[in-house]
Amino acid sequence: MKTRKKGIIFFALVAGIMLASGITIAIPGKSSEDNDLEVFVAGDGYTDDERPQFCGTNDKAKSTDFVTEFKIPTACTQPLAITTEPNGTVWFAQTNTGNIAKFDPLTEKFTEYTNPRWVAAESQLKYKLRSMMWGMDYSPDGAIWYTDEATDSIWRFSIADETYNTINFPISEDISSLPQKLVIDGSNVIVNDFTGGKLTIFSYSQDSLSYASIPSALDGFTSDFAIDSENNIWYTNWNSDGTGILIKFNYKEWESQLSISSQADSLLLQDFIQFFQFPSGMTAPNGVSVGPNQNIWIVDTTSSYFFSFDPVTEEFTKYVTSVPTIDSYGNASGFIKSPISRPYWIEHSGDNLVMNEQTANRIGVFNPSTETLVEYTIPSRNPNWSDCEGIEYCGVAQVFDFAIDGKKIWFTEWVEN
Structure with missing residues (x-):
């Protein structure tokens, strides 16, 4: 396998799950004695000392020539996952309330659904529940x-009925679970289990679900995924020591064979995958996207690098963002010698790729044809x-997710609400 650098044993479980509003939420183990009741009553669950860090230091939204912020009416919701409807309405999840909310770009009004x-x-x-809804x-x-x-669940919110329903995410007793990114593909709902080492594909039909869990080839993390034009699922599988592989899973063929055999555990993983060693x-490759010419794009969260992979030549190409500006990392101590931007997720939009640069406090837009990167400061x-x-204008807003709607990029600021 070639690498080019530039400066700039299968097991699956099939089961039926009914969508029902009466399912009990599985609460992670925590004792109420560990929490101050006054903090719970206060609403946001943070002490006065913690509140500026997690709830924000800016009372009003800010704007630039390119970026317009909107303040969420409820304080300290910690917005995270975000998506859009075809009509342009924006939806997002709230870590600190358990709610989802919508934003109407035309009226610039929020609606939050308890x-x-x-x-x-x-x-x-009698304590505050929080969940990183990725x-x-x-x-x-x-x-x-x-x-x-937090509850190892998948939620479905009906827009018409304004009702919440949950599906318990499949977990193993001896393996931790973290349902992370989620994509709707036809009648299927695909989710990666970051710490559980698997992809889970739910098939939704008439208020019921069946699912198959596809384990990764390596023990370790299973991160973001993307689907190419031939219905292959591309995802990364890696360990904290930096070793890992990019996996191509033949989703279409697997579905075809599953319909014939009706037993997922009779299928072998090696019959449906190809894998490629990391360059x-x-x-720490979190975000994955399929870009122009069906190349695979990956961002690395422990550096300033992002990569392309050509499935035809099996060649990786390394790119790098610009160095973060000092107002994002501060360096009041003088200890930071090599600041990094930490690109977190990446998505394809027309001829471009969009990424959130977490510790640079920027949204990056990269054009693969011209190999130009335009970065927008938050x-x-x-x-x-x-x-x-001691530095007046400094820090990051913790942009952990974004969604693309035409020429607009919508994103959440987890610690600035």
């Missing part, structure tokens, strides 16, 4: 689907996540 089951669980347990997508039947890592410099900054002591 999750009664979340409220009931908090009331019963994945969200819109389905053509008028629903918003999203992941919930030098790729150690105006709000929270100094509590960087080396900013």
